[in-house]
Amino acid sequence: MRTIVSGGCGFIGSHLVDRLLDDGHSVTVIDDLSTGRLENLISQKGNPGLHIVEADCNDYDLIRPLLEGVDWVFHLAALADIVPSVQMPEKYFKANVDGMFSVLRASREANAGKFLYAASSSCYGIPDFYPTREDAEIRPMYPYALTKNIGEQVAMHWAKVYKLPVISLRLFNIYGPRSRTSGAYGAVFGVFLAQKLAGKPFTVVGDGTQTRDFTYVTDVADAFITAAKSDIKAEIFNVGSGNTYSINLLTELLGGSVIHLPKRPGEPDCTHADTARIEKMLNWHAGVPFEQGVKKMLENIGYWRKAPVWTPESISDATADWFKYLE
């Protein structure tokens, strides 16, 4: 297949690119390298199936010709992280909504065989039910969550109006190698691994009993490809591990001392995907057990040497706007 991966130099995108190339597909990556890194695809250097184009998804005239004759478009290019999205909502809207619209429009013009959208489980906010089904109420708590959800709504609308074959995957707490995307305070694995390497305590929010549906990144690449291959369209699926794990379990598996931080507004005590829909309709389920995924992260801990080491003080500064706006 001829495929496009926007955001292919990012964390999840680069794993998807690896898998597509391994499966014998050709891949054109569109990435503006704002948070993605060429280093993430270093192992594919010289691969004739890979073509990397440094471009902003908003540059319609540049990206449109790249999509000519494309079979599958995977749209993963986006800005992540909560705090910067609260501080710079316009930047997030431009990247995550306008950029997505540009790729969607190019996909329709190019008659793409499938448009796969990387949506976020953050659309559920603090849900009423666990595990959470796709038809749960949409409650974005911060601008990042809102922009990713608007992107999904636009894509699903285009599926309906223009019959564009769209599938949206709502991703739950994805972790794995290369998850350090920028210097911003972000996902817990990067924070803890850098702390462990520096011999500093893990900064556990609250009492650490909160749980997350930690899903290994290669399982997500598999979900995208399964969705692309299927005849199904105009559907939304949760992508999760099928389980939920506490932060205390994570610190136990990683091994090290712990220090506690105040709980934060808008953070759910649990994320847990109901995966019945994707299991039934796409026959997909996650394959990497949590303990095995954590082990792989520990084996590659050297990667985090260049990552910032967060302390309770620097986290307090970095999250000041979180408390200010989301309280």
Ligand code: UDP
């Ligand atoms: N977390 C933590 N210490 C940190 C960063 C995060 O205990 O320094 C916790 C956080 O409270 C949450 C979980 O780890 O319960 C996952 O956080 P992350 O930001 O990775 O994902 P999200 O909260 O957006 O699901």
